Amino acid sequence: MSTEITTPITQTEYTKEKKVGEGTYAVVYLGTKQSTGRQIAVKEIKTSEFKDGLDMSAIREVKYLQEIQHDNVIELVDIFMAYDNLNLVLEFLPSDLEVIIKDRSILFTPADIKSWMLMTLRGVHHCHRNFILHRDLKPNNLLLSPDGVIKVADFGLARAVPSPHEMLTSNVVTRWYRAPELLFGAKHYTSAIDIWSVGVIFAELMLRIPYLPGQNDIDQMEVTFRALGTPTDKEWPEVSSFGSYNKLQIYPPPSIDELRKRFIAASENALNFMCGMLTMNPKKRWNAIECLESEYFKEMPPPSDPSEIKIK
């Protein structure tokens, strides 16, 4: 069977109709896949402007999105070269959780939050079971399809789960969503860093303001440990051996009453679910399966049907 189509076609398959964004390494356009009429987003990679050639974010984005197809992960529809530029065709996703959290005119319920968390964790679990760490989970990277489905997006910082002795950079994840092991500068970490980010996003959805908004990297430690307690060797063996540990103020972990006061609408199971994700010791932190099997998802109210969540 021939695997190449070279039949003369008078027009290109993808159009770029409107520029909708520009990042450091790409320009994003809205467009249409001509043969099906499907609305798509085209990410044109700016290759020539980079001093290091093809940007790592573009490479990672293609590398990992090619590997995973899941309802809750953005779909890489196609890749094409045009005029010596690399273009990634992605599914069109008109909104994201950051927009929804910030838009005070949108009201959402605990059942809506549960639905978003369920979809997010399904997407994250799919990444983890394919040995991929996302490393940049935040509301802005949880996009929403026109029918309300959450899609984990932006794999520009993703990487494969490292081998046991591999050294990694701890300078990953947007500051407010950064796990404590990253704040300490750990050279090796696991998928637990993504779960921490999901925990912070869950708290933000309930509060509707960022939960741990550090001003800088040092302040992030202060804000994180003030809210959740400074970890000790007892619960996280050898945490005190991190270089930056000695300078820390020791805060006690919050009592359940303090958490109840902060998260007024949260049920006991919701608080337990959040604490599981925001456990300081990465080895004790819940993994994606534990999160998905949590009592929080089994208790009332059931998660909303995504297509029925009114976001506009």
Added chain:
Amino acid sequence: MSLSPPTFQTQLTLSRPYLTRRQISKLQCKTITDRRSYNQKKIVVIRYLSELCTRLNFPRKTLETALYYYQRYHLFNSFETELCYTLATSCLVLSCKQVETMKKINEICNLSFVLRNIKMNPMKNAEILNNFKKQLFHLELKILEACSFDYRINNYVHADEFIVKFGKKLGFSYQVCHLAWLIGYDVLKLEIMLIVPQHCISLAVLKIATELIGQDLEIWKKRETFIKLDVQQLQFQEAYFDILNFFINAFELCDLKDNLPVGVPMISIDTFIQLKKRAGPEVGIREMNESSLKADEYFAVQREYTVRERRYTLIQSLVKDESNSLEKMH
């Protein structure tokens, strides 16, 4: 079907990361006019890249991936003697990104100049460096196009890592694995990387290592060994015979003979001839017949880079669906 290039606006290509020997020859017919010169340059490039990798402390997988790119590039782009070092360096830069062994591009470029004895003019250093980098980055995308942007290859599976993994799984000694790892370096000189996946090569290399040490193991005769390790037997045999043939036909090019670990019996061409004799008839992956090869546009038509929209996919059904819908339209 008309194939006049100016009418093409879009082209869809399905990635084929592995090809048969005949398919490779067919493609190289169009890109390599002087085979001898290509082979000689390849050996020089391997030495050059090995030296770069050693000095920059890169693991074997970085070198392996760079050499896959170098050979893959020449399936769809003409071989030009004077471009070799630039292309090889570009392959290494891309390989670093692919396997996440990051280094500053300037560091790689400067070392490349040192290794090639390029005398830098202090007045023009920055200009020379920038021009070289521009050439590297231009080639990066061409290399990726030659690979159809298929990042599945050289992502999780690398021959050296699977030598260790399989070696452990099969309970082989350190000596066997070490010897296999050394043979693995010579394998980088072959085109087998374009033909079968790396884990099949790892297992073939381990078999040769056990045989060189004098172990005649039953596991190589059992189907379960291959099933357990998810290795297709024909691909394994293709690699096994290809490696033996290299040692028989080009023994003087092998690095193994000068780097045998202590305790391993001496090797010669005859050692490998004996192994081949014992292995029985040479078998490997099935070749496409000539008429199918001629009918297949992937091999029959020269890759056209003037097509405005060159699409690359990994999904066979997508090509089928679009092909069907086009036929209906016409």
